[in-house]
Amino acid sequence: EPEVTQTPSHQVTQMGQEVILRCVPISNHLYFYWYRQILGQKVEFLVSFYNNEISEKSEIFDDQFSVERPDGSNFTLKIRSTKLEDSAMYFCASSVGRLNPAGYTFGSGTRLTVV
Amino acid sequence: QKEVEQNSGPLSVPEGAIASLNCTYSDRVSQSFFWYRQYSGKSPELIMSIYSNGDKEDGRFTAQLNKASQYVSLLIRDSQPSDSATYLCAVNMDTDKLIFGTGTRLQVFP
Numbered sequence: 522e523p524e525v526t527q528t529p530s531h532q533v534t535q536m537g538q539e540v541i542l543r544c545v546p547i548s549n550h551l552y553f554y555w556y557r558q559i560l561g562q563k564v565e566f567l568v569s570f571y572n573n574e575i576s577e578k579s580e581i582f583d584d585q586f587s588v589e590r591p592d593g594s595n596f597t598l599k600i601r602s603t604k605l606e607d608s609a610m611y612f613c614a615s616s617v618g619r620l621n622p623a624g625y626t627f628g629s630g631t632r633l634t635v636v
Numbered sequence: 637q638k639e640v641e642q643n644s645g646p647l648s649v650p651e652g653a654i655a656s657l658n659c660t661y662s663d664r665v666s667q668s669f670f671w672y673r674q675y676s677g678k679s680p681e682l683i684m685s686i687y688s689n690g691d692k693e694d695g696r697f698t699a700q701l702n703k704a705s706q707y708v709s710l711l712i713r714d715s716q717p718s719d720s721a722t723y724l725c726a727v728n729m730d731t732d733k734l735i736f737g738t739g740t741r742l743q744v745f746p
Contacts, residue, residue: 552732564680564724564736577731612679619732624670627679 523547525628527613533634534603542598542631544613553596554614554625555588557581564612570596571619603635640727642737649744655712657740659725662706668728669701669708673721674739680724684710715744 526545534540546553555567568578570588587599596615600607610632614625639662649655657671668687672680686692686699686708698711708727712719722739729735 554733556734563738564726564734566733566735569731569733577733579733610679616732624668624672624682624685624726625734627681630679 523626525613525615525626527611527628527631529631530629531632531634533636536605536635537602540600540603540633542600542611542613542633544596544598544628545594546596546613546615547617547626548594550615550617550626552576552616552619553588553590554616555598556612556614556627557609558612559606559609567598567611600633603633605635608633608635640725640735640737642723642725642740644738645741646743647740649715649742651715651717651744651746653715653744655715655719655742655744657710657712657723657725657742659708659710659737660706661708661725661727661729661735663727663729664703664706666703666706666727666729669699670726670728670734671697671699671708671710672724672726672736674724675721680726683723712742715742717744717746720744 528543553570558564568582569576610630613628616625641660671684674680684699686701692699696713700709724739725737726734
């Protein structure tokens with residue numbers, strides 16, 4: 522079964538450092554997303570991406586965050602200057618179509634720890 | 637603010653029983669509804685999707701949707717210890733992002 526692949530599985534970084542989280546969506550999917558889940562809290566939407574541009578972003582997705590699809594297969598989330606409160610599981614997801622009743626496929630996640 | 641509400645649990649049921657998980661949502665324009673299962677430290681895994689009023693069955697799982705009451709539920713028949721996990725209700729509202737509830741933790745004991 523096709524998978525969404527995320528690397529690394531765990532990243533530890535110092536406050537103020539830049540991190541890049543990587544994702545390889547399912548090959549025939551067109552819509553890409555980043556979500557995060559702070560420990561013990563709900564899964565929260567960060568950003569959706571379609572046709573090489575951001576289609577929607579949440580209030581969380583401020584100027585410190587950016588997304589890119591640099592080479593037609595990878596989909597990356599960059600956090601420019603990490604804060605302690607950025608510590609969370611970050612999930613990439615992809616979907617074949619918008620408002621797809623089949624839902625998204627989530628990757629296995631990257632646990633980001635900011636110290 | 638658009639919300640999805642779930643009882644956090646834990647909901648404890650004996651093996652073989654029916655587990656009933658409930659979810660309410662605030663936005664009447666919501667279009668699609670999803671149940672995800674999440675094991676501790678893992679990513680959400682889609683179990684069921686539903687977008688029309690009524691019941692939808694898939695194996696041991698039945699999703700029920702009542703748009704007039706803004707209510708969606710998940711029934712798990714013949715619950716197994718391996719069903720022990722957190723069940724997340726998620727809703728597409730007016731865009732393609734998903735709004736998640738906090739999840740209900742289900743414990744199935746032998």
